[in-house]
Ligand SMILES: Nc1ncnc2c1ncn2[C@@H]1O[C@H](COP(=O)(O)OP(=O)(O)OP(=O)(O)O)[C@@H](O)[C@H]1O
């Protein structure tokens with residue numbers, strides 16, 4: 001075969017795809033640098049990007065120390081959310097009346113304003129990991145549940161009829177057909193939800209925490225250090241991108257067929 | 267004449283008032299290859315669904331080897347579209363039925379692997395279905411069907427989705443397979459020539475609600491079958507004539 005190595009091709013394509021975005025970001029940063037540097041605006045109002053970078057490097061110890069709890073809250077909260085979403089998805093798939101009983105509750109849970117809920121949850125559950133896990137779960141649970149249910153519903157009818165003709169039980173049908181059919185939907189949901197998860201964790205910390213990017217941002221703001229706020233924001237962006245990338249890698253590994261199958265999917 | 271395996275008497279089915287099957291009666295004997303020909307939408311796939319338990323019949327009887335259908339289905343069913351699972355490798359698709367029966371993965375693979383060559387799938391065990399051609403997908407689906415080792419095969423338009431050339435090749439291949447294995451089969455098809463080439467007997471169905479219109483025997487020995495023989499062409503013409511005439515009457 002004369003194909004380039006497996007990962008080289010996607011990578012060069014990725015770079016080509018990303019080029020316009022990189023150029024746009026670069027232009028934006030340059031404009032910002034020029035404006036903040038030349039207009040004489042105070043760095044405590046609008047710091048230049050170069051100052052943000054230099055301060056980020058100077059405070060890298062503190063930033064790292066505050067990133068780890070945020071990463072922990074995101075990952076644990078998200079894992080908890082996945083377990084709960086999966087459990088409910090299975091319950092709803094097996095006992096369809098549950099869907100009508102539970103969905104309205106879940107939909108309402110999505111309308112709760114985080115700004116109001118986060119401080120309450122911190123008030124009730126303290127400054128530890130628990131309230132963060134809850135808030136991350138609150139923002140990610142519903143999209144994951146919906147993705148799973150949609151995935152189950154997308155199971156090919158012919159495959160179900162085939163399994164039924166083989167004498168498969170409902171549980172076997174779920175394991176052999178409905179669950180694998182839901183995987184692509186699950187991963188699509190995962191990629192979206194992981195970005196919400198980071199935001200949820202930061203929100204929770206903002207409402208009260210001992211350490212974490214959220215509380216770091218709050219303190220920096222209160223100390224009139226927008227440069228450090230922006231440095232923490234950049235770190236959270238990098239964190240989100242890294243988690244997003246990890247989700248894509250897991251998806252690739254877990255659904256090797258879908259790479260070959262792309263052309264056939266609607 | 268060998269014993270009757272499958273016997274349907276007066277099987278009816280309607281979906282919310284839409285009559286689909288109207289008192290269908292037919293028989294398939296041991297070792298016989300029987301085809302069902304009928305217009306699109308007549309209710310042919312529904313008939314198979316009734317047999318495999320996918321839908322409940324409204325009336326009539328289904329007997330297999332003289333007894334009502336029990337928990338253990340005697341049928342290995344091949345659905346109209348191949349229904350291969352895109353997430354399973356070809357070998358794991360072909361062992362699906364055995365896995366559902368509780369055969370271990372290793373034992374199931376040991377049973378299918380020797381058949382890959384005969385089914386023209388040698389070397390493709392570890393591929394995914396998306397990497398196969400249309401003809402190969404159909405052969406994989408057929409392998410998945412026959413390896414279940416059930417007393418009877420139900421094949422729903424196994425070659426319907428293929429181009430004419432691949433289809434002829436597959437028909438010839440199925441004929442050879444038929445000669446080597448002692449299968450009993452009921453085949454649904456749209457293709458009159460395919461039915462004449464493969465079958466011992468053919469039932470034609472009316473448009474929905476499906477009723478058995480006529481039964482044709484194909485008294486040509488398998489060794490002398492040829493798609494272009496005069497005998498075959500005559501039966502084919504007769505069947506086509508019956509099918510077309512009924513479509514003209516409202
Ligand atoms: N589960 C179902 N619920 C309601 N209607 C159904 C159902 N299954 C089939 N039908 C209807 O029954 C009729 C016959 O469908 P069926 O699939 O059996 O036709 P067919 O003879 O196999 O057609 P084709 O040759 O095109 O495959 C159609 O009008 C279809 O809409």
Ligand SMILES: [Mg+2]
Nearest residue numbers: 310311312346
């Ligand atoms: Mg059909």
